[in-house]
């Protein structure tokens with residue numbers, strides 16, 4: 475096993491390097507960054523393919539196979555970033571500078587940091603001669619995530635399904651660590667919030683401003699409806715995953731309203747605040 479400090483240094487240096495590729499999407503321009511990562515992974519023994527839906531924007535798929543059937547673990551990431559206006563920044567967004575014990579730059583959080591951690595871990599394992607006992611370790615580093623993944627994950631899944639198929643995927647977003655009553659916890663994402671759109675209509679009767687009584691105002695009929703919506707709260711129900719979450723927090727969830735109130739009182743960011 476490598477020393478943790480060595481892994482940390484390697485990840486930090488890789489992150490700095492990745493930030494120096496300007497991959498603001500649009501337009502992305504991820505090719506140089508992806509070619510750089512492909513060379514590193516090939517050098518460590520990975521089978522690497524660059525698969526592009528459009529010129530200059532290749533996705534990277536790297537495999538470390540075992541030679542026998544088994545589960546495929548995929549470390550997933552994207553190298554494009556949202557935009558950055560240097561005038562808004564205290565450090566150049568493409569510098570990768572280290573200051574105040576942080577690596578500075580666009581993509582340092584979303585998500586070149588995790589890409590750097592995934593690639594550093596994969597390189598270190600492969601260089602030390604580690605190979606999966608069965609199945610394979612896969613890295614999928616995509617382009618075009620920030621504007622809808624049309625040329626990235628979506629395209630890979632429709633055009634190269636077999637190349638990116640995996641049994642287990644580690645990705646960004648969920649699974650953030652957090653502290654609750656001095657306990658460090660790791661979340662697991664089991665669902666996403668959805669959107670429920672609907673049209674609400676009230677009707678009235680046309681009148682005339684000079685004789686208000688002959689009309690019926692449809693707008694004012696909307697007021698109590700809006701007020702009821704604003705004051706409404708979701709009625710919680712038991713389901714296995716949230717119940718497991720409460721258990722991990724150490725909160726008795728037999729009464730859900732009380733459990734939510736307890737979590738909210740302890741940490742206002744908790745599930746009760748929604």
Ligand SMILES: [Zn+2]
Pocket residue numbers: 552584585619646
């Ligand atoms: Zn992201």
